[in-house]
Amino acid sequence: MTTRGAFDKALKELQQDILRMASLVEQAVYDSVQSLVKVDVTEASQVIMGDDMIDKLFLEIEEKCIKIIATQQPIARDLRVVITGIKILLNLERMADHAVDIARSAMCLSGQTLTVKPLEHIPQMAKLTQQMIKDGLDAYVHSDIEKASAMCALDDDVDYIFAQVFRELINCMMENPEVVMQSTYLLHVCRYLERIADHATNIGEEVIYLVTGEHKELN
Numbered sequence: 001m002t003t004r005g006a007f008d009k010a011l012k013e014l015q016q017d018i019l020r021m022a023s024l025v026e027q028a029v030y031d032s033v034q035s036l037v038k039v040d041v042t043e044a045s046q047v048i049m050g051d052d053m054i055d056k057l058f059l060e061i062e063e064k065c066i067k068i069i070a071t072q073q074p075i076a077r078d079l080r081v082v083i084t085g086i087k088i089l090l091n092l093e094r095m096a097d098h099a100v101d102i103a104r105s106a107m108c109l110s111g112q113t114l115t116v117k118p119l120e121h122i123p124q125m126a127k128l129t130q131q132m133i134k135d136g137l138d139a140y141v142h143s144d145i146e147k148a149s150a151m152c153a154l155d156d157d158v159d160y161i162f163a164q165v166f167r168e169l170i171n172c173m174m175e176n177p178e179v180v181m182q183s184t185y186l187l188h189v190c191r192y193l194e195r196i197a198d199h200a201t202n203i204g205e206e207v208i209y210l211v212t213g214e215h216k217e218l219n
Contacts, residue, residue: 007072014068014085015141017061018092022137024054025092025099026130029196032102033126036189037119041110047103054096061089077213084210088140091199091206095133098192098199105185105192114186116172116179122189125161128154129197136203145211148204152218158197165190 028047035044065086068074074082132154139148169183169190201218208216 003072007068007074007078010064010068010072011078011081014061014064014082017057017064018085018088019137019141021054021057021061021089021092022133024050024057025096026133028054028096028099029102029126029130029133032099032106033123033193035103036106036109037123039106039109039112039114041107044103044106044110048100051096051100054093058089058093062086065089077210080210080213084140084206087206088203091202095196095199098196101192102189105189109182109185112182114182116169116182116186119186121161121165121168122186122193125158125165125190125193128158128161129193129200132158132197132200133203136200136207139204139207140210143207143211145208148207149216149218151201151204155197155201155219158194162190162194 028050031043032047034040035047065082068082069079072078132151135147135151135154138144139151166187169187173180173183198219204218205216208214208218
């Protein structure tokens with residue numbers, strides 16, 4: 001195999017590794033929200049334990065990226081491919097950390113009946129966030145800058161719901177002190193989802209940089 005052929009093979013494997021990690025992260029985000037909605041301690045525990053696998057995979061792929069740079073010494077677009085891969089990995093790893101945060105919030109709420117009205121908005125917010133993750137990864141696979149650019153609209157939707165839920169939860173706490181603890185944990189969950197959406201948007205920005213060589217902020 002030629003040097004170029006070996007390099008292209010390494011880049012293809014890198015993309016596949018990133019998508020493998022992304023699949024685990026997507027599932028962790030979904031499961032964490034489900035553990036909250038169902039107040040399921042077992043599911044929350046599985047999300048927390050599964051984070052070790054994601055962290056291990058992150059380190060393995062990061063090491064591959066470093067090896068590619070050290071052995072192949074890529075330049076121009078080839079270097080952007082590797083650097084973009086590393087940055088996408090970092091954003092995915094942080095998403096996984098926030099999924100753990102959500103799962104821990106679910107565990108803190110175990111044994112309680114969630115009664116505050118804004119809870120109904122959290123699955124909606126989570127669905128938008130999960131769509132952003134999918135769109136960002138699809139844009140990455142297909143080098144689709146139009147799809148990457150369109151992610152800012154979904155991020156705006158997530159921010160809008162977050163602001164709405166924030167107001168509603170504050171009102172709930174003012175009107176009924178008994179739900180202060182529930183409302184506080186749910187506020188944290190919404191903040192974690194909002195941050196996951198921001199990391200998904202970052203992936204969109206990295207795709208634009210990969211394709212065009214230019215930095216563009218979507219947030």
